[in-house]
Amino acid sequence: MNTKLGTESSRLSRRRALAAGAGLLASGLAGCLGSASGGNGGETDAESTSNSTEDGPVVVASFFSFYDFARKVAADTPLTVKNLIPTGLHGHGWEPNASITREIIEADAFIHVGEKFQPWADRAIQTLKDDEIDTQLINVREDVELVELAASLDPEEEGVGEGRGQDPHFWLDPQRAKQSVDNITEGFVELAPEHEDAFRENAETYKTEVLDRIDRDYQQIFDSADRNVVQLAAHNAFQYIGVRYGVEMRPLVVNLAASGDITPSDITEAKRVIEENDIRYIGAAVFETRRPAEQLLAETSVEAYYPVTPYAGVREDWVEMGWGYEEIAYNINMPTFEVVLGNKSPDEVGPDGWGEQWRNFE
Template identity: 25%
Template structure:
């Protein structure tokens, strides 16, 4: 009888859904990557939400509560979250911190003099690796490994989710590379509102002219603006793009003083609350299609 009851309990337990693992991602783009891999086995919460700027973000009590109750904390690293240690300490976080960019060779920023704005000094390292699909494949692997270690019962599901997601990313990368390759290299020049698309530019050989540096708080001087306007006229750059977390006034000024057209908003450091840019795939597709349309 005991054996029969044990078998019955085992069968019944297989139908009881496991409690989702509570995890926190530092910002919205990373939160989507974690959700894609974790599926319904994880409850993903983000600190810097859709449409919010991680460069100027400050934690609220609700954010600290999210983190204090989480098992895993997924962060980008590479200096992106300048507030990271301060928030961990304030939340008394005792769980594991997973840096998803581990194994990625970061790009080095060309310009000198990166300013420290309330702890947001990135030095010479460009943290925006999520704009290169090849880097995202590494990030997905790191996320999958961390979830498997934390939840061995769901390991096979995490592997399957990661494999399916990576297949979509690779296909999208192949299609995008072919589309940019069809445009002459001399025409692949774009002005953006801040220096966040370096990985995208490096992947598809796009020459980028950012108005601001790595921080969205530092605005260009009048001398720098004048030099950029001269370069746009000289190089006949066709398009300028503001980002969803940036003030578009500088982009509008450039458009008025040159023949460049203002393209649709580019999503750089944050997702949107609605489609198409409410997922990484949607964001990447929107950004690349907008740039391709402008360059053509």
């Protein structure tokens, strides 16, 4: 982590100074960081927590899950935490415009997911270093044990081995997610040491009362299932759940890109899995195209698809309800896993009307 020196007043002076010249800095970086695509043109919703007046340190996050963890750690302190990803967009594969660059430049700290996951974040970090801008860097992936790509699939079939790399989606495992909470906490202590006790207490509470509970409830779902195979019309982002709970996740897109191409052989393989395992329901990714799920619905015995998400983004209604990692786990992913594993019918899970609301969702 980069160390940011100086008192809170010096940080505020720095922010004001940067604000005055941020237009030049941002315009100079726009070509490096790429232009916005889709959604609202790359403008952030500027979701924040703890201190809306921004009199204290300001932290920006490159990914929704870690924004949510950070706002929990920063609760009841002067720290402001902002989510850079616009509502309705997937946090993986998005390219920001200069307004996001300006947010990073002016922030006191930047929470990111480590190298080679969000190219725009990598380029922003390199620019900060090249221009000697002292925004503190907090890498949530530091000291997290990653697994090989496609580790939850058949190694012979998927070709797992040397050269395949590692899967970055570790936060889907609640136990691995706890390490990212620790990394955020250490970064905040470095940034605002006068609030160390609050940061550490908030982090410990979140890990034990939320992440451990999510872990136990997930474990119960998968332990109760007669089937250990889940078919997902989604990209390969869920295998940490498979590794943690001993279930085989079958993504339709076997690479890491949410927009990855689906080949005829991918469809053929999904049909085989569905037939051999007598699968009635499948999961479909909330922030990805539904066309593959609709194709499987039309060409197989599957009756419906229901939502899954790797916590990579949020819908407007989720923001309005204040949903974070915990609420998405209990209202989206857990009910769907209950259904696709055959533990319960769609009408038996989630809040009243869940099955009808999310059946073949748009």
